[in-house]
Structure formats: C-alpha cells, structure tokens
Amino acid sequence: MASAARSNNLIPEWNDLVYRGLWKEALERLHKTNNFPDFTGRVCPAPCEGSCVLGINTPPVTIKSLECAIIDRGWEEGWIVPEPPKVRNGQEGRSRWLGPRGLVRAAATEQGGAPGYRFRAH
Secondary structure (H helix, E strand, O other), X not given: OOOOOOOOOOHHHHHHHHHOOOHHHHHHHHHHHOOOHHHHHHHOOXXXXXXXXXXXXXXXXXXXXXXXXXXXXXXXXXXXXXXXXXXXXXXXXXXXXXXXXXXXXXXXXXXXXXXXXXOOOO
C-alpha cells in the first residue's frame, strides 16, 4: 500500500492486475478502497507517483493515468453499475463534507440503508 495515497488505495495490487490483463479484477480492487475513483482519480494531484520506488532509477509508474484507464475500461465494458441499498432503514444520514469526500461519505451512508444527503458547510 502506498503511504502517499490518501484513500489507502491498493496501488501495487491493481497495477499488477492490469499488467496481467485482469482489468475487471483491477476495478474491483480499486473499488475496495474508493467508491468514486471516476472523479477522485481525476482531481487528485497524485502524490503517490512521487513516492513510487521505481522513481529511484527510472520514471515512476503513472498511477493516476492507470487509475483513470481502469475506470474508463469499467464504464466501456459495463462493469460499473448502480448499487442501491437492498433495504432502507428509515434513518437519515447527513454529510457536511464538500466535494469528492462528501460524496464518498454520502455513498457510504446510502449503502448502510439511509439516504445520504450532502449539505454545504456554511
């Protein structure tokens, strides 16, 4: 696990899966730690690339490009589908976080059975 990856992405694992041509498995591994890599991967400044150990003597792995390629392939192949909660628990969930982090928290609340509302902090 790359320590520079804020979402604790399993970067070496999905790198290896793509290398072996296992794109769907790479997408599943990516979704284990990030339920919205579609846009978080595109807006992230990718500090993990600078901490890639290959950068010692060769160019580092372009992690951000690879993450976007995994997501794009997932959409093209139809592997990414909505996952609404099976049961609603009658509770309400609210998130005051803005941006991608707020959406991730709202989605996690949805998976728990409560509607995930987002509000502006001010």
